[in-house]
Amino acid sequence: MRRVDRIAEPWGTRTPYARGEKWPVRVDTFLAESIGAEHPDRWVRSASVLHSNGDALDIAVKDGRIVGVRGRAEDRVNHGRLDPKDLYGWQAGASPDRLTRPLVRRDGRLVETDWDTAMDHIVARTKELLRDQGPSAIGFYTTGQLFLEEYYTLSLIARGGLGTNHLDGNTRLCTATAAEALKQSFACDGQPGSYTDIDHADVIALFGHNVAETQPVQWMRILDRLAGPEPPALICVDPRPTPVARAAAVHLAPRPGTNVALMNGLLHEIIGNGWTDAEYITRHTVGFDELERRVKEYPPERAAEICDVPAEEIRRAARALGTCERLVSTVLQGFYQSHQATAAAVQVNNLHLVRGMLGRPGCGLLQMNGQPTAQNTRECGADGDLPGFRNWADDAQVADLARLWNIDPSRIPHYGPPTHAMKMFRYAEQGSLRMLWVTGTNPAVSLPELSRIRSVLSQERLFLIVQDLFPTETTELADVVLPAAGWAEKTGTFTNADRTVHLSEKAVDPPGRARPDLDIFLDYARRMDLRDKDGAPLVKWHDPESAFEAWKECSRGRPCDYIGLSYDRLRGGSGIQWPCDAEHPDGTERLYSGGAFWSDPDYCESYGRDLVTGAPVEPTEYRAMNPYGKAVIKSAGYLPPHEQPDGDHPFLLTTGRTLYHFHTRTKTARAPQLQAAAPEMWVEISTGDASELGVMEGDLVEVSTPRGSVRAKARVSGIRDGVLFLPFHYGYWDIDEGPEADEAHGRAANELTLTDWDAASKQPLYKTAAARLRRIRAQDGSPAPAPTTAASAPLGAGVPETRGGQAAEADEDVRGMPPTEGDT
Amino acid sequence: MKIGLVLRDLHREERELARELLHTAERHKTSHDIHHLALDLADWSHRHIRELAELAERYDVALDPEPDDGPGPVGRLREKGSEIIGRRSEAGRRGDAGLLLLRDLRRICQQASAVSVDWELVAQAAQATSDDQLLDLAQRCHPDTLRQLRWANAELKETSPQVLTS
Numbered sequence: 001m002r003r004v005d006r007i008a009e010p011w012g013t014r015t016p017y018a019r020g021e022k023w024p025v026r027v028d029t030f031l032a033e034s035i036g037a038e039h040p041d042r043w044v045r046s047a048s049v050l051h052s053n054g055d056a057l058d059i060a061v062k063d064g065r066i067v068g069v070r071g072r073a074e075d076r077v078n079h080g081r082l083d084p085k086d087l088y089g090w091q092a093g094a095s096p097d098r099l100t101r102p103l104v105r106r107d108g109r110l111v112e113t114d115w116d117t118a119m120d121h122i123v124a125r126t127k128e129l130l131r132d133q134g135p136s137a138i139g140f141y142t143t144g145q146l147f148l149e150e151y152y153t154l155s156l157i158a159r160g161g162l163g164t165n166h167l168d169g170n171t172r173l174c175t176a177t178a179a180e181a182l183k184q185s186f187a188c189d190g191q192p193g194s195y196t197d198i199d200h201a202d203v204i205a206l207f208g209h210n211v212a213e214t215q216p217v218q219w220m221r222i223l224d225r226l227a228g229p230e231p232p233a234l235i236c237v238d239p240r241p242t243p244v245a246r247a248a249a250v251h252l253a254p255r256p257g258t259n260v261a262l263m264n265g266l267l268h269e270i271i272g273n274g275w276t277d278a279e280y281i282t283r284h285t286v287g288f289d290e291l292e293r294r295v296k297e298y299p300p301e302r303a304a305e306i307c308d309v310p311a312e313e314i315r316r317a318a319r320a321l322g323t324c325e326r327l328v329s330t331v332l333q334g335f336y337q338s339h340q341a342t343a344a345a346v347q348v349n350n351l352h353l354v355r356g357m358l359g360r361p362g363c364g365l366l367q368m369n370g371q372p373t374a375q376n377t378r379e380c381g382a383d384g385d386l387p388g389f390r391n392w393a394d395d396a397q398v399a400d401l402a403r404l405w406n407i408d409p410s411r412i413p414h415y416g417p418p419t420h421a422m423k424m425f426r427y428a429e430q431g432s433l434r435m436l437w438v439t440g441t442n443p444a445v446s447l448p449e450l451s452r453i454r455s456v457l458s459q460e461r462l463f464l465i466v467q468d469l470f471p472t473e474t475t476e477l478a479d480v481v482l483p484a485a486g487w488a489e490k491t492g493t494f495t496n497a498d499r500t501v502h503l504s505e506k507a508v509d510p511p512g513r514a515r516p517d518l519d520i521f522l523d524y525a526r527r528m529d530l531r532d533k534d535g536a537p538l539v540k541w542h543d544p545e546s547a548f549e550a551w552k553e554c555s556r557g558r559p560c561d562y563i564g565l566s567y568d569r570l571r572g573g574s575g576i577q578w579p580c581d582a583e584h585p586d587g588t589e590r591l592y593s594g595g596a597f598w599s600d601p602d603y604c605e606s607y608g609r610d611l612v613t614g615a616p617v618e619p620t621e622y623r624a625m626n627p628y629g630k631a632v633i634k635s636a637g638y639l640p641p642h643e644q645p646d647g648d649h650p651f652l653l654t655t656g657r658t659l660y661h662f663h664t665r666t667k668t669a670r671a672p673q674l675q676a677a678a679p680e681m682w683v684e685i686s687t688g689d690a691s692e693l694g695v696m697e698g699d700l701v702e703v704s705t706p707r708g709s710v711r712a713k714a715r716v717s718g719i720r721d722g723v724l725f726l727p728f729h730y731g732y733w734d735i736d737e738g739p740e741a742d743e744a745h746g747r748a749a750n751e752l753t754l755t756d757w758d759a760a761s762k763q764p765l766y767k768t769a770a771a772r773l774r775r776i777r778a779q780d781g782s783p784a785p786a787p788t789t790a791a792s793a794p795l796g797a798g799v800p801e802t803r804g805g806q807a808a809e810a811d812e813d814v815r816g817m818p819p820t821e822g823d824t
Numbered sequence: 825m826k827i828g829l830v831l832r833d834l835h836r837e838e839r840e841l842a843r844e845l846l847h848t849a850e851r852h853k854t855s856h857d858i859h860h861l862a863l864d865l866a867d868w869s870h871r872h873i874r875e876l877a878e879l880a881e882r883y884d885v886a887l888d889p890e891p892d893d894g895p896g897p898v899g900r901l902r903e904k905g906s907e908i909i910g911r912r913s914e915a916g917r918r919g920d921a922g923l924l925l926l927r928d929l930r931r932i933c934q935q936a937s938a939v940s941v942d943w944e945l946v947a948q949a950a951q952a953t954s955d956d957q958l959l960d961l962a963q964r965c966h967p968d969t970l971r972q973l974r975w976a977n978a979e980l981k982e983t984s985p986q987v988l989t990s
Binding site for chain 2: 133134136137165413415416417419422423426427429430431432433610612613614615616618639642755756757759
C-alpha cells in the first residue's frame with residue numbers, strides 16, 4: 001500500500017506490462033479524513049461520472065453520508081484505478097449550497113415553492129403552448145450526465161408523448177461528431193473498439209485527444225504499456241504540448257482547423273505506399289476509389305503547408321500508422337470541436353478501413369465520448385436520433401418504435417432529422433420555441449458566444465425550466481428551477497465510451513426535497529396525463545429497474561442490444577459491454593469482426609449526410625450506393641475555416657479542459673483538492689509570441705474576439721506559435737460580479753467563441769476562432785493559476801509545482817494479479 | 825451548332841444561382857448555418873462560372889468569368905439589417921425571418937434545378953460531339969449543382985415545419 005498525492009501525481013504508480021498481457025490491478029482508495037481508523041458502514045456499487053471512461057468504483061457510506069470511494073479491482077475498464085476527479089469529486093454532493101427546493105420566478109425573483117406548485121406550473125404552461133402552437137413550441141435540452149433510464153423516459157415523453165422533434169443533449173457539444181463519424185462510415189453509432197485493444201497495440205494514435213487529462217485512467221493503461229517490454233509507439237496530433245505529446249514518438253502540432261488536410265496527407269502516404277489491405281477494401285467497403293483520388297491532391301508537402309507541420313514528420317507518422325500490425329486510434333475534441341469535424345474524424349475511420357484494422361485484438365478504433373453517459377443520450381434517442389439507434393428516415397423502423405410505444409407512428413415526428421441543440425436555440429431566439437426544459441447542463445457558460453446565449457435565455461417570452469443540483473448561471477435565468485438528485489443519490493445504469501454498461505446504485509438520500517430526474521419526468525408524464533392509443537398511461541414504468549426492463553425491449557434486436565443484461569447481472573459481476581444478447585451472453589468486446597457491419601439499408605441507423613452541406617443522404621441514394629451493407633469510405637477536401645486570423649485578430653484561439661475540472665465546475669469547484677489545483681482562469685501563449693508581445697508568466701492579459709473579451713493571467717507554455725488556449729471551465733457563479741458587472745471583460749472562454757458548427761454533426765466550433773491578445777499589466781508577480789502537471793505546464797523556471805498535499809493523499813494498492821475477464 | 829446558346833444560358837443561370845445564394849447569406853446572417861453554407865456554396869457557382877467562361881471561348885462565345893454579385897454597399901447594408909431583424913425579439917415580428925428564409929431557400933431550389941437541367945443539356949451535347957473537355961467540365965460541375973439543390977431542399981424540409989406551425 002502506498003500513499004500518493006494524486007493531485008501532484010494524477011496517474012499514480014506505474015504497473016508495467018507487456019504486449020498481450022493483462023493489465024495489472026491497482027486499487028485506488030480515497031477516504032475522508034473524518035472517518036479516521038473506522039470502517040465505512042457499507043460499500044455501494046457505482047462508476048465514475050466526471051468523464052466518459054466509466055471507471056468502476058464502490059462508494060463508501062458511513063452514517064448516511066458518503067465518506068470515500070474505492071476502485072473496483074475486477075472491472076474490465078479500470079482494474080481498480082481511479083483518477084483525481086473520481087477520487088475527490090464526490091465531495092461536491094454534500095455541499096451546503098445544493099438546490100433543495102423547487103423555485104419559481106415571481107415578480108422577477110426566484111422564490112422557494114413546493115413540488116406541486118412547480119410541476120403544475122410547468123404542466124399548465126405546456127398545455128397552453130400545445131393548444132396555442134402545438135409541440136413545435138416545446139424543446140428539451142438535456143445532458144450527458146443523467147442515467148439511461150432517465151433519457152429513455154424523456155425520449156418517450158418528448159417524442160412519443162408531446163410529439164416534439166426538439167430534444168437534444170449537450171452531447172451535441174461533446175460527442176455529436178463521434179456519433180456522426182460512426183454513422184457516416186458504418187451507417188450506425190457504436191464504438192468499434194475496446195479499451196483492451198491498448199493491451200495489444202503496437203501503435204496508438206491519438207487524434208486531438210489529450211487522454212491524459214480527459215480519461216486519465218485510460219492514459220494510465222497506456223503509460224503502463226509504455227513502461228513495459230515491447231512498448232507501443234504513440235502518434236499524437238495536438239497543437240498543445242500535452243502529456244501525450246511529450247510521450248509520443250511523433251508529435252504533429254497542426255495549425256487549428258486543418259485536421260482534414262493532415263489526415264489526407266497521412267492517407268496519401270498510406271495509400272501511395274500500398275500499406276493497405278486490398279482484399280478487405282474490396283470485400284467490406286464502398287467508396288475507396290474516390291478516397292484514393294481525393295488524397296492524391298494532398299502530398300505531404302501540401303498538407304505540411306496547410307497545417308504548418310514539417311512534411312517529414314507527416315511521412316514519419318504515416319509510416320508508423322501504415323506499417324504497424326495492431327493499430328489503436330482514438331479521437332476526441334481536437335477533431336470534434338474543430339472546423340470540418342466530421343470530415344476529419346471520418347478519415348480516422350478510413351485509416352482503419354483501408355488497413356483492414358477493425359474487430360481484432362489491438363486493432364481498435366475509439367471515437368471517444370466526453371461525458372459519462374453520453375453514449376446513453378445517443379442510444380435512447382435523447383440527442384438527435386430515435387431510441388435504439390433507429391433511423392428517422394426509415395418508416396419501417398419508426399413504425400416499429402410506435403408499435404413498442406403503442407402509439408400511432410404519426411405521433412413520432414420523423415418528417416425531418418430531430419432538431420439539434422444549436423437549431424433549438426435559434427428557434428428560441430426567433431420566438432417559435434417558447435418553452436425550454438434544461439436538465440443537467442449549464443448552457444449559459446458552455447455554449448458558444450455567451451452574450452447571444454444569455455440574451456436568448458433571458459427573453460421574457462421563453463419559459464425556461466432548469467433542473468440541476470446546484471444554482472448555476474443558467475438557473476439564474478430560469479422561470480422554474482427543479483432540484484435534482486445527483487450521482488449516488490439515485491439508481492440507474494450508464495454506458496462508457498467502450499460500450500461498458502455499469503449499474504450505479506443509490507448510496508445516500510438526496511438533500512432536502514431534491515428528487516431523481518427519473519421521478520421528475522414520471523411525475524410530469526402523470527400530470528400531463530400522457531396516454532397510448534388504447535388510453536393506457538404512455539409511460540408504463542415507475543422506477544429505475546422497470547424503466548431499464550422497458551429499455552431492454554426497445555433495444556431488442558438493435559445494434560445496442562441490452563436484452564441479456566439485468567440489474568441482477570450487473571450486480572453479480574461488474575461492467576458488461578453491449579451488444580449483450582442470446583448470441584453474446586457475456587457482451588461483445590469488439591464490433592465489426594470479420595467485416596460485418598450494421599449498414600444494411602433496412603437496418604442501419606443513418607443513411608449519412610453530405611460532409612460539406614450536411615444534407616441528409618436520401619434513402620434511394622443510400623440503397624444505390626451501399627446495397628449490401630458494407631462500410632462506407634467517405635472522402636473530403638480541406639476547406640479553410642470561416643473565421644481566420646487577420647491583422648486585427650492575428651491569433652488562433654482554441655479552448656479546452658484541464659485534468660482537474662469538469663464542464664463548468666459545478667462539482668469540481670466544490671471538491672477542495674480539485675479546485676485548489678486549478679482555481680482560476682488562465683491563458684496559454686507560446687514563448688515566441690510572449691516575448692514578441694513582452695508578456696511574462698503571470699502577467700494580466702486580455703484576449704478578445706469580435707464577440708467579447710476575457711482577462712486572465714498568462715501562462716507561457718510550449719503551445720505552438722500563433723495559438724492561444726483558454727480553459728472553458730470558468731464562469732461567474734463563484735465570483736461576485738457576473739458578466740453584466742463589466743461586459744468589457746468576462747471570465748468565461750465562451751464569451752469569445754463563435755456561432756458556427758460542423759454541417760454534418762452540428763457540433764459547434766470551440767477550437768477555431770481568430771483572436772487578439774493585449775498585455776494589461778504585470779499584476780502581482782505570481783504565476784498563472786494553471787496546473788503544472790499536464791498540458792498547461794510552464795516552460796520557464798520558478799513556477800511552484802501543483803500539489804495537493806496531505807489532503808490529497810490516496811491509497812494505491814498494487815496487486816499485480818490480472819483480473820479474470822473474457823479478454824481474447 | 826447551338827451549344828454556344830446553351831452555354832450562354834447556363835452561364836446566366838449559374839450567375840443567378842450565385843446571386844441567390846449570396847443574397848440569402850446576407851439576409852440570414854443570424855441563421856448561422858444558412859449564412860455560412862450559402863456563402864460556401866456560392867463559391868462553387870463562382871468556380872463554375874470561371875471555368876465555363878474559359879471553355880466557352882472555343883465556341884466563340886464570350887462569357888464574363890466574374891460573378892456580378894459582390895455584396896456592394898447595398899448588400900452590406902442588407903446584411904446589417906438582417907442581423908437586427910434576425911435577433912429582434914418583439915413577438916409581433918416573429919416568423920417574418922422564418923418565412924423569408926423559406927422563400928429564399930425555395931428560390932435556390934428552383935434556380936439550382938434550372939442550372940442542373942442546363943448542365944444535363946451541356947453533358948448531352950458534349951457526348952454527342954465527343955467533346956471530352958466539355959464533358960469533363962459537366963461531370964465535375966453538375967454534381968456540385970445537385971448538392972446545392974439537395975442542401976436547399978434539406979434545409980427547407982427541416983425548417984418549414986417550425987416556421988409554418990408557429
